[in-house]
Structures are given as structure tokens and as C-alpha cells.
Amino acid sequence: MRSLLSFFAFLFVAAVSAISTTGDRLLVVLDDVTEKAGYSRFFGDLESRGFKLTFETPKSETLALFRLGERAYDHVIVFPSKAKGLGPNLTPNILLDFLNANGNILVTLSSGSTAPNSLVTFLAELDIQLPTERTGLVVDHFNYDSATASDTHDVLVLSPPGSVRPEIKNFFSAGAPADQLLAFPHGMGASLGHGELLAPILRAPRTAYSYNPKEQAEVVDDLFGAGEQLALVSTVQARNSARFALIGSVEMLQDSWFGAEVKKIGATKAVKTFNREFAKRVSGWTFQETGVLRVNWIEHHLNEKSALNESNPAIYRIKNDVTYTISLSEWSWDAWTAFTVPTNDVLQLEFSMLSPFHRVALGFDPSHSTPEAAAYTASIKLPDQHGIFNFKVNYKRPFLTNIEEKNTVSVRHMAHDEWPRSFAISGAWPWIAGIGATVAGWVGFVALWMYSAPPALEKKETKKTQ
Amino acid sequence: MAKSRNVTPAPAAAAAAAAAATTAQPAAPAAPVAATPAKKTTAASKQNWDQLFNNLVSYYQDSTPQRTKLIDAFLAFLAVVGVLQFVYCVLAGNYPFNAFLSGFSATVGQFVLTASLRIQTTEANKADFPSVSPERAFADFVVCSLILHFFCVNFIN
Known part of the structure; x- marks a missing residue:
């Protein structure tokens, strides 16, 4: 009975844990809480994935990201606000502190409202630039939805984005139906800096541009950016693996665009939008539901015939053969899975003292892998240099949790009795023979000296007698 | 014959003299005896390296303990x-x-x-x-x- 109970308890825990790896407390900052009706399917999706949503307005007195020095929420979504600022509870510093405390933030913008000062400053800290007027509109005269924006051309219709680079796993549109398009209505584009933590998900097409509709209603003569300069959906993953995503168009998440039909200019028939799945994947990535890597264990040992072949010894000797194995899992929505390194990418092991002495590829090791964890292994010969070394795995890729694992070991020099004997080295044989010849010659000399009667002695005696 | 010529180099004669004082008995009388004909052989200038070497060897063989x-x-x-x-x-x-x-x-x-x-x-x-x-x-x-x-x-x- 008890085991049955615990079994059900386990099932319950398994069901509940089908959420983010970092927590389920999600704060939604809305200008007006009644607005949430427009996003009911988006919020419904989040709740069905196990998040506990809290809705607040920026002006609310109870809004606080931190409580008694600890994060009060695990994730935050900030919706566009009409207000000029976000108030004293959402200053750029507090938002940055939240990121530094491993909180995740999803920010949405809209061309319909000016971005609050607080957010602009916060984005500038992350090296994301918004137009100086804090508003803008992305239009594209070649990729718009002819059904809803035949005049304004400001509802962009885009195919789901591919990978940023070929060796990076595509989290956001892998497996997308070929006939679905992404609608990006009334959005604002941002321009990204050169920071290595920045990774765009969706860039504007080559024919798009962004301008300020309020000031240039008649003649467009001053663009904020054009073409692929404009990032429509972009991400930042901090060094502590806290995640940030910026969605340029909040309307992407609205019920009306989830499952709506769009008709691209020039196309003959309308197709469904990919927005719902895209919103799920972007929010899921941001809230640590995909692309989260975990190091299960690290093991290194002597790869030699030795009586003492213990795991993870603190000390090795120079020129030892050593095998290093690391086990990695990837959280994918609701379960830990074996992490597979993407093709064309490689997981590397460094053996370093200040600078790496070895940098080798870690290969998949099926014998230590399970469906939940993949083991990667490499065998190296330690360098001919004693000192304090680190086994280091430094794997930082866009959209994947940073892995930086250091295991320190001492490498000692050879003990005096560990060198090979001279007779084991064929190069030393001539000199061994030299000693042998010298000693043998000496023994013969001494024998001859002692047992040869010197005739001089007799003559000496005879001389004496004479 | 060889013995009569081998004394020509002065250091050899000195060494022979030194040796004569202690051990090498046969060399001791040879030195003064050979001193006079040595001048004749140099005068004859028949000395060559071959002979010098032979002299050295035979003197060494005879006078070394x-x-x-x-x-x-x-x-x-x-x-x-x-x-x-x-x-x-x-x-x-x-x-x-x-x-x-x-x-x-x-x-x-x-x-x-x-x-x-x-x-x-x-x-x-x-x-x-x-x-x-x-x-x-x-x-x-x-x-x-x-x-x-x-x-x-x-x-x-």
C-alpha cells in the first residue's frame, strides 16, 4: 500500500516537474491587468506547462522582484507599457540584478507604445539598441500580410528562422511545417551590438526597414535600420546562463495571431501562422525549459596497467596516460535527455596550467551513456611538465547553458625509482659494456699485478747483496 | 747495435741515468759506454725516424720494470x-x-x-x-x- 502511494507520489512529482529547471514562479508585468484576456492562449500554454503566473502592474506597490534579498520570482515577462517609466520597482539595476541572480526575463515591445526609459537603459546594458525616439515600426513592402496590412505593410510575414550558424541546434523552428509562416505585426526592431552573449533568433528580411511613424508620417527619410541589421526577436544568455529574450512585437503573442491565417503578398492562398509554437519555444527557451545542460558527473583515472586505479585521484605523474569522461544531460521540456553535440561542433577537453597543454575533442562513449545522459570521453598523455593542472571543459554555445568545469589535479615529476633501468635502454648498452670492460680489465690487472713475480724485485735483492 | 745508438737524445740519456741509479742495472753501464760512439753516429747522420722508434721500443723493453x-x-x-x-x-x-x-x-x-x-x-x-x-x-x-x-x-x- 505504501509503495503504491509512493508510486503515485512519484508520478505526481514527475508530472509537476514537467516545467522549467529553475522554478515555476512567473511574474507578468502588464500595464493593465485586464489586457491579459488578449493573451489567454499564451498564458494558458504557460500554465499548462506548470508555471504559476502572477500578474502585476508596474505601478503596483506589491511588485518586487526581490524579497529579503532573494528572488521573489524565477521568471519575468514585461509587456509594453504606456507609461514613460516602469516605476521604482523595475529600474534597470533591479532588472540586471535579477539576471545576475539567475532570473530569466522576457521583454516584449510594440510599435504602438513607446518603450519605457527603464527598459531602454536595461537593453543598452545588454548591448541592444532601440531607436532614440524609443519607438519605431518595421515595415516591408515585399513580405507583408495582404489580408490585414495591404496599405501599411507593417504586418511582416516571415518563414520560420533557421540556425544562426550551421553547427548550432535550431531550437525555435526545427520541425516547423513547411506551409506555416510567422506573423510579426506592428513590431519594433532592435539593433544588436557585437557582444558574444547576444544571439538573434529572427532577423528582419533584406527588404524591411524601421522608421519612426509618428515623426515621419508623410515622408520617410531617416531610417533607424534596414534589412538584417534589425533583430526582431533576439536573445542574451548571461555568463551565469540566465536568459533574456526580446520580442519586438507583442502582438505575435496575442490570441488573434495564434492560429490566424495570413496571406503573403503575391501568394495565392492563406496559410496558418506558426506564432503559437514559436511563442512556446521562445518562452520555453527563455524560462529554461530547453537547451539546459547539466553535468552529471566527471571522472578521470589512470589509463595504465596499475594496481591502484582509483577514480579522480588528486595527483598524477608526468607522462601518465589518463582517461577523462564527462556525462552531460540536456533538459528538453519535460525530461532529461542525452545531450548530443551537434554535427560540425565538438566538445573539447583542455588540460591546462595557465595555458592549455592539451586541447582534444571529447568523443561519445556509448558504454557509459544512458538515454538520460550521454558520456563523452578522451584519453590523453599528460605533458612532461609537473605542476598544478586543470581538466577543463569550456563549452559555451548560443542557446545552450554555459558549461565551464574545472577539475584540479597535481602532476608530479618522476620519482627516482620510476626511471627505466639502463639495461632496459638499448642505447645505454655500449656504456654498460664500457664499465664492464673497465672493471674486467681492472680485475685482470690486479690479478696479474699480484701474481706476477716482478723480476725487478730479485734484481733489487741481488743488487743489495752485491 | 740498437743499444749503442739509442742514447743519442739527451732526455733519454738523462732518464736512463736516473733509472740507472735505482733499478735498471743493464742500462746504467750502457750510458757512459755509449756516450762516446753517439757522437759518431750523429756525425754519420744515418739517423731516421724508423730507427728512433726502434730505439725507443727496445730501450723501453729493456729498461722498464x-x-x-x-x-x-x-x-x-x-x-x-x-x-x-x-x-x-x-x-x-x-x-x-x-x-x-x-x-x-x-x-x-x-x-x-x-x-x-x-x-x-x-x-x-x-x-x-x-x-x-x-x-x-x-x-x-x-x-x-x-x-x-x-x-x-x-x-x-
Whole structure:
């Protein structure tokens, strides 16, 4: 009975844990809480994935990201606000502190409202630039939805984005139906800096541009950016693996665009939008539901015939053969899975003292892998240099949790009795023979000296007698 | 015949004289006897290198004590062994360097000890070592050689 109970308890825990790896407390900052009706399917999706949503307005007195020095929420979504600022509870510093405390933030913008000062400053800290007027509109005269924006051309219709680079796993549109398009209505584009933590998900097409509709209603003569300069959906993953995503168009998440039909200019028939799945994947990535890597264990040992072949010894000797194995899992929505390194990418092991002495590829090791964890292994010969070394795995890729694992070991020099004997080295044989010849010659000399009667002695005696 | 000519170089005559004072009995009378005809042979200018070498060898064979000859033979043997080891090191490299050091220094050290033994046991040098008898010198030689061999065998590992 008890085991049955615990079994059900386990099932319950398994069901509940089908959420983010970092927590389920999600704060939604809305200008007006009644607005949430427009996003009911988006919020419904989040709740069905196990998040506990809290809705607040920026002006609310109870809004606080931190409580008694600890994060009060695990994730935050900030919706566009009409207000000029976000108030004293959402200053750029507090938002940055939240990121530094491993909180995740999803920010949405809209061309319909000016971005609050607080957010602009916060984005500038992350090296994301918004137009100086804090508003803008992305239009594209070649990729718009002819059904809803035949005049304004400001509802962009885009195919789901591919990978940023070929060796990076595509989290956001892998497996997308070929006939679905992404609608990006009334959005604002941002321009990204050169920071290595920045990774765009969706860039504007080559024919798009962004301008300020309020000031240039008649003649467009001053663009904020054009073409692929404009990032429509972009991400930042901090060094502590806290995640940030910026969605340029909040309307992407609205019920009306989830499952709506769009008709691209020039196309003959309308197709469904990919927005719902895209919103799920972007929010899921941001809230640590995909692309989260975990190091299960690290093991290194002597790869030699030795009586003492213990795991993870603190000390090795120079020129030892050593095998290093690391086990990695990837959280994918609701379960830990074996992490597979993407093709064309490689997981590397460094053996370093200040600078790496070895940098080798870690290969998949099926014998230590399970469906939940993949083991990667490499065998190296330690360098001919004693000192304090680190086994280091430094794997930082866009959209994947940073892995930086250091295991320190001492490498000692050879003990005096560990060198090979001279007779084991064929190069030393001539000199061994030299000693042998010298000693043998000496023994013969001494024998001859002692047992040869010197005739001089007799003559000496005879001389004496004479 | 050879004996009559071999005295011509002055140092050889001096050495012969020194040797005559102590051990080499046959050489002692030869030196004064041969002194007069030596001038004749130089005057005849028939001397060549071949004869000089023959003179040296025969004089050495006649006037050197047998134990000194034994020492010289051993020294020559050690020189050959040492040169062979050094040539091998130059040609084949010094990879187990301790082995080279050990083998070469064993030979060189033995050469030095043996040369010391020769100096101490030569009758001509007796005045320089009044307190060292030939037996004492030999005992020193044996002990030092054993220490040398012990060290070298340990060092070659």
C-alpha cells in the first residue's frame, strides 16, 4: 500500500516537474491587468506547462522582484507599457540584478507604445539598441500580410528562422511545417551590438526597414535600420546562463495571431501562422525549459596497467596516460535527455596550467551513456611538465547553458625509482659494456699485478747483496 | 747495435741515468759506454725516424720494470675503451646521459688512478713519496678503484 502511494507520489512529482529547471514562479508585468484576456492562449500554454503566473502592474506597490534579498520570482515577462517609466520597482539595476541572480526575463515591445526609459537603459546594458525616439515600426513592402496590412505593410510575414550558424541546434523552428509562416505585426526592431552573449533568433528580411511613424508620417527619410541589421526577436544568455529574450512585437503573442491565417503578398492562398509554437519555444527557451545542460558527473583515472586505479585521484605523474569522461544531460521540456553535440561542433577537453597543454575533442562513449545522459570521453598523455593542472571543459554555445568545469589535479615529476633501468635502454648498452670492460680489465690487472713475480724485485735483492 | 745508438737524445740519456741509479742495472753501464760512439753516429747522420722508434721500443723493453709495463698496457687498454665510448657518444647521441657519464667517467677515473699508481710505484719518483711504499700505493689504488666502480655502477642504474 505504501509503495503504491509512493508510486503515485512519484508520478505526481514527475508530472509537476514537467516545467522549467529553475522554478515555476512567473511574474507578468502588464500595464493593465485586464489586457491579459488578449493573451489567454499564451498564458494558458504557460500554465499548462506548470508555471504559476502572477500578474502585476508596474505601478503596483506589491511588485518586487526581490524579497529579503532573494528572488521573489524565477521568471519575468514585461509587456509594453504606456507609461514613460516602469516605476521604482523595475529600474534597470533591479532588472540586471535579477539576471545576475539567475532570473530569466522576457521583454516584449510594440510599435504602438513607446518603450519605457527603464527598459531602454536595461537593453543598452545588454548591448541592444532601440531607436532614440524609443519607438519605431518595421515595415516591408515585399513580405507583408495582404489580408490585414495591404496599405501599411507593417504586418511582416516571415518563414520560420533557421540556425544562426550551421553547427548550432535550431531550437525555435526545427520541425516547423513547411506551409506555416510567422506573423510579426506592428513590431519594433532592435539593433544588436557585437557582444558574444547576444544571439538573434529572427532577423528582419533584406527588404524591411524601421522608421519612426509618428515623426515621419508623410515622408520617410531617416531610417533607424534596414534589412538584417534589425533583430526582431533576439536573445542574451548571461555568463551565469540566465536568459533574456526580446520580442519586438507583442502582438505575435496575442490570441488573434495564434492560429490566424495570413496571406503573403503575391501568394495565392492563406496559410496558418506558426506564432503559437514559436511563442512556446521562445518562452520555453527563455524560462529554461530547453537547451539546459547539466553535468552529471566527471571522472578521470589512470589509463595504465596499475594496481591502484582509483577514480579522480588528486595527483598524477608526468607522462601518465589518463582517461577523462564527462556525462552531460540536456533538459528538453519535460525530461532529461542525452545531450548530443551537434554535427560540425565538438566538445573539447583542455588540460591546462595557465595555458592549455592539451586541447582534444571529447568523443561519445556509448558504454557509459544512458538515454538520460550521454558520456563523452578522451584519453590523453599528460605533458612532461609537473605542476598544478586543470581538466577543463569550456563549452559555451548560443542557446545552450554555459558549461565551464574545472577539475584540479597535481602532476608530479618522476620519482627516482620510476626511471627505466639502463639495461632496459638499448642505447645505454655500449656504456654498460664500457664499465664492464673497465672493471674486467681492472680485475685482470690486479690479478696479474699480484701474481706476477716482478723480476725487478730479485734484481733489487741481488743488487743489495752485491 | 740498437743499444749503442739509442742514447743519442739527451732526455733519454738523462732518464736512463736516473733509472740507472735505482733499478735498471743493464742500462746504467750502457750510458757512459755509449756516450762516446753517439757522437759518431750523429756525425754519420744515418739517423731516421724508423730507427728512433726502434730505439725507443727496445730501450723501453729493456729498461722498464715488468709491473710498470703491466700498468702501461692497462693504461693503453683504458685509453682505447674511453675513446670508443666517447666516439659512440658523439656518433649515436648521449640519450641515457647518466649511462654515458657513468661509463666514460669509470674509464677516465680508472685511467687517472692507474696513472697515479704508476707515478707512485716508479722507482725514479721514490724521493717524492718517502712515506708511500709500492705496496701501500697498490692498496690505495685497489680501494679507490673499488669506490669508483661502486659509484659508477650505481650511477648507471
